[in-house]
Amino acid sequence: MMTTHHGIRCDGIATIFPTPHDDAVQIMLNVHTKGSGVCGVYPCEIAQTKVREVMNFAKENEHPLQCTMEPE
Template identity: 40%
Template sequence: MSGIRQEFEGDVFTEESIEVREPKPYHVVLYNDDYTTMEFVVFVLESIFHHARPRAEQIMLDVHQRGKGIAGTYTRDIAETKALQTRNLAQEHNYPLRCVAEPA
C-alpha cells in the first residue's frame, strides 16, 4: 500500500510517494501454571478477549494441556494492553497467570 504526500516547495507543488506497511501482528499468549484455575482462565478469555464460552474453553484446554495458548492476535499496542489487563486482573484475584505479547 502506498500513499501520496503533497508539499509546497517555494512556488512549486510536489507529490512524493511514501510506503505504508501493515503493522506486524502480535500474539497474546497465556501460559499454564499450577495455581490459576481453569474457570478463571475462561473468565479472562471471555471478559478481556471477548471469546464466546466454547472458544474460551478450547483455548483454556490448550493452555492446560499444551502449556500455552493463544488468546488472540492483534497489533503490538493492543496486544500489550490486553496482556497487561490480563496480568492485572490475575494479580487482583491472587493468581500467578503469565501472559505475554510476542511477535506472531
C-alpha cells in the same frame, strides 16, 4: 462467573479477549495441556494492553496466570 481455577481463567479470557465461552474453554485447555494458547492476534499497542489487563486480572484474583505477546 465460574469460581474454580479453570473457571477464573476462562472468565478472564472471555472478558479480556472478547470470545465465546466455549472458545475460552478451549484456549484454557490448550494452555493446561500444551503449555500455551493463542488468545488472538492484535496490533502491538493493543496486545500490550491485553497483556497488562490479563496480568492485572490475575493479580486481582490472586491467580498465577501468565500472559505474553509474541510477534506473528
